[in-house]
Amino acid sequence: MALGEIDVTPSLMVGSQADRLNYKSRRSLLINILWDLDGTLVDSIPAVAGSFNHTLAHYGKPTRSFEELRPYIGPGLDNIIAELLDISDKDEIAAAKMVYREHYQQSLTSSEPFEGVLAALEAFKQIGAQQFVATAKYELYAEQIIEANKLNAYFSGIYGSTFDGKYADKKELLTRLFEQENLRKADTVMIGDTKYDMEAGRYIDIATTGVLWGYSDEVSLKEAGAHDVVETPDKLFDVVKKALNTFC
Secondary structure, three states: OOHHHOOEOOOOOOOOOHHHOOOOOOOOOOOEEEEOOEOOOEEOHHHHHHHHHHHHHHOOOOOOOHHHHHHHOOOOHHHHHHHHHOOOOHHHHHHHHHHHHHHHOOOHHHOEEOOOHHHHHHHHHHOOOEEEEEEEEEHHHHHHHHHHOOOHHHOOEEEEEOOOOOOOOHHHHHHHHHHHHOOOHHHEEEEEOOHHHHHHHHHHOOEEEEEOOOOOOHHHHHHOOOOEEEOOHHHHHHHHHHHOOEOO
16 A cells, blocks of 8 residues: 555654544545755755855865864854854854855755665655755755756755845744645654754654764764654655554
8 A cells, every 4th residue: 555545643742732633534644754955865065065165265264174064064054154264243244155155156056966865755756745845055045956956846845044044043944834834743754964953853843854874973863853863865765654653
């Protein structure tokens, strides 16, 4: 029996009590998958790290290796720029963001999907799942990356931050997504590679799945509240079924 044709009862304590009622009486349940972008869908560290180093060099700061910059993938750009350059003035941060973005615009579409991600997207599409991108990245850049990789057909929506940084906080972003899409929490899983994804999912009370092919590690993901952690994209399908307690 196909996943889209079976009852689904959440096995995790997610969603309100009312949101979990009457699952057994439902023959079909729409599953919502929220995908982080950088480090989950696409390998963006070459482009992002290159632009960070360009910005550091512009301000006379030492450049850093990819490994040193890896922890900076995930949070909002304002916070990253402030920490990398050791600045706090809003105008200085805004100016440095422009330096970063002018460089990043030249390479952002070079970020390609991780091996196995396309198959996972297709598997969820085949069962009728709604899929969304939920990223702290500037929404326009996220749209350009998805379009460059010809992934548009897999997603019902792409959600990111505004040019001035609004919704760069993942908790605020997911709140906005749920309000606009009117999703049921008990039907939804957040998939991401950093603590920010796990913390945001926990904040709005949905199931969370951490991935290890990105820019974080299992300990950090579990400490941030990941319900499950997977090593490769081919494991996602079964984990999502488990997270929503799928059964015939």
